[in-house]
Amino acid sequence: MKRFTLFGECLTAGLLVLLVALPVVTLLPALAAGCAHIKAHVDGETTAMRVFFERVRAALPGSWPVSIGVLVGFAVLAVDVVFLRTRVAGGGFVAVVCVVAGIGLAVVVLRAAAAWSPDVRWADLMREATRRAFADLGGSLLLVMSFGVLLIVTWQLPPLLLPMVGCVLMAAVAVDRRRERLTEEAR
Template identity: 50%
Template sequence: MRQARGERLALFAECVLAGLLTLIAAVPLVTLLPALGAGCDHIAAHLDGRSTALSAYPRRLLMSFRRGGLGLGALLVPVLGVLTLDLLAVRRGLPGAAPVAVICAAATITLLVVVLRAAAVWRPGGPSWPVLLRDAAVRARADPAGSLLLVGGLGMLIVCTWQLPPLVIPALGCLLMGGVAVERRIS
């Protein structure tokens, strides 16, 4: 039983480390997509017995940039920005605000779920980000239960960060682990 506890603690420690490294790498925002991919691969490496040394994360991040992550990450920021601005404008009481709010919220959540699913299966030397995102959109639609699990994880991240901002680090790591777990349960 002690070994199982030690393994769970080691996994949680890797989640916290992956959350911290991902948060630092995603600060410029345009690097969000590659940072999520590198973070998920860090957790998958722990589960698969590959190296999770601190020096391995920057290599994963660079590989993620090279596979088209930076360009798509730069595109992701304005799309999320427009959706956020739409949600803020709706709060001002514009006519037709309720349907627009629902559509914008659904689009934002859907986009984030697809991005998380793509990041969860990203591996160095694997398919490029455009292919991963397209396949993730198909999986998100084909596996609604997994997508709802990720929506719950996103909600947990938001609530934990809102209640106590330093919890963003372990909550982000747990979200990355959840993404990897959702993808592994269907394969």
């Protein structure tokens, strides 16, 4: 029964994150609140929707410039992939590099969202998440695999997008907790 409730929380978190991220510039606060929602469920804390929106509100300050930068980065990479793949000789290789860069950016964004707390600035979170993405390649690979599962499952059954977004958030939380545990064991 506990596993089913975790799936229900993933479904709820996925739905709420997709709704809050609709204005696009609220992507980072939505992801941070979604990760905090999953953490709260795992830790036995409240997962009320009111608390989710309080977390979004707490994550908003300072997030807009970083959210816009992330979205511009994804847009530039997507345009490069489409343009280079079809119009430039040897563009296939550069398109692959752009896809890998886009996946790397997504990993950094998820790591930052999973590590978010109200007392940390988004720019600092992104810097630290970039460092952690390279320092913990195993955790980054786990997040890449979660993206792969998300793509395959939603390609086969599009209605499963909601719970799969929640599952990717859960993977980000698990990778963050894994990093914390490994850091404690190293001491």
